[in-house]
Amino acid sequence: MALKVFSGAMQMPIPSKLTTYLQPSHLNSSPKLLSNTKGTSRSRLRVSCSSSQLTTERRSGNYNPSRWDVDFIQTLHSDYKDEKHARRASELVTLVKMELEKETDQIRQLELIDDLQRMGLSDHFQNEFxxxxxxxYLDHGYYKNPDPKEERDLYSTSLAFRLLREHGFQVAQEVFDSFKNEEGEFKESLSDDTRGLLQLYEASFLLTEGETTLESAREFATKFLEERVNEGGGDENLLTRIAYSLEIPLHWRIKRPNAPVWIDSYRKRPNMNPVVLDLAILDLNIVQAHFQQELKESFRWWRNTGFVEKLPFARDRLVECYFWNTGIIEPRQHASARIMMGKVNALITVIDDIYDVYGTLEELEHFTDLIRRWDIDSIDQLPDYMQLCFLALNNFVDETSYDVMKEKGVNVIPYLRQSWVDLADKYMVEARWFYGGHKPSLEEYLENSWMSISGPCMLTHIFFRVTDSFTKETVDSLYKYHDLVRWSSFVLRLADDLGTSVEEVSRGDVPKSLQCYMSDYNASEAEARKHVKWLIAEVWKKMNAERVSKDSPFGKDFIGCAVDLGRMAQLMYHNGDGHGTQHPIIHQQMTATLFEPFA
Known part of the structure; x- marks a missing residue:
């Protein structure tokens, strides 16, 4: 039965303990609950209170202004909005479908699917795929228990395994047993098959818990691929692909922002199909034109909030906030969801800065209490900057709920409010840690921070915009923070910590996962980084299982968004803080995705 009206907000359960993922493999003892070392103080602002002539000492994040010119963005115009380009793209899609149909070699079919996916074209060809x-799956017996004595080709087997698992087919890891020797190890003779090793490496990241063959495959392939890169020589295009994959594997990479890289690589191949290339370039520019229109609408809302002028301590990052959604919300039909999520991310960024940078403990206690009660009548008890923020939040929730009611006939106000209540509660925990000088253990930190990173808040909003119909049971599972939401948020948290924690702690923030681990185990920063990367890999195993679970209450589009949130996080924080401090590499990728037509 479809859910029609939601009444009353729920009390959210505390997530289960995470001790399984805390202990490093080289230690046998349980994690120690040790305090961490103190970070250096943040910069301070002394703000005058005119009514009492007192001064309030506040922190400052010392954030730079936005790099993006608002007037330039509002005047953006792309010729690729014209209908003639859409007609030409449709013609090219038809031609590529004909290519897929006439190709009889299954390896070439798989390679073409792989190419189309990398270049961001997969949604045109789902039925053909x-x-x-x-x-x-049927012709090669991937549906049954494989015979370890059956002769297989490493390249085609690995490529098929990865694509089949990506699309939800159940394929046993034992398909790779035919490449092992009598000792159960991968044969050394495979080291000469560089293309096959690259596919084996990529396939290994589709593993779930307990799949030791795929663990061994990753270690084996990584060793020889790193040797190939270090040796150099040979096919430069192949070596570039290997280095790119060793940096971040394909399964962990977000599609849309990486599409230009793959298009550029594809055009250099001697066997490239010019029709496919033309479609990839045209489609990329058409999608960019849509992104520009969505961004302009988001900017109009952002300017109307007055946050830039009235809340100068907060980060002005609307372009970055929207950019997240070019990867997370991939299906092009969900434009309204991308626009909405640009606003959600901007509100999260401002509220995070209120808790993390500007608000005093007393102000934050009042602010959190008012959000819990969602009490507009008590707003005068807050300082002006908090009043402005809460009114903007309230207006956003009401407007979003109105859109959902209009489109789907469901009242989601209590649920969206609950998303912000849960986030504020977790922010408040960390604010108390800071003001109380508390240094959490890694377990205590992760128990709170997988929610304070805002992943659940983001995904609950996305759910209501990309899901056509849903039951009360589905929404209840969502707000109990289903494992799909949990693991996606964990990747977001851990990737964020790898990219931002050293800088944040140097400003006086509470310790992040790196610092907690270093304190718990008296470890170096390098050891802590290694452990957090290991944690990310362990969480991906769980997310891989949830992604294709037959028992999942969620639809395909939402599952894709949840997984892509983790992928987008690994893009945004791979080279540092791509959201808050505007890392130049991310800045370049945003420019390519949003502003510069691909030629």
């Missing part, structure tokens, strides 16, 4: 992959 399903038909081809189903044939491969």
């Amino acid at each position: 399903k038909e081809i992959l189903s044939s491969v």
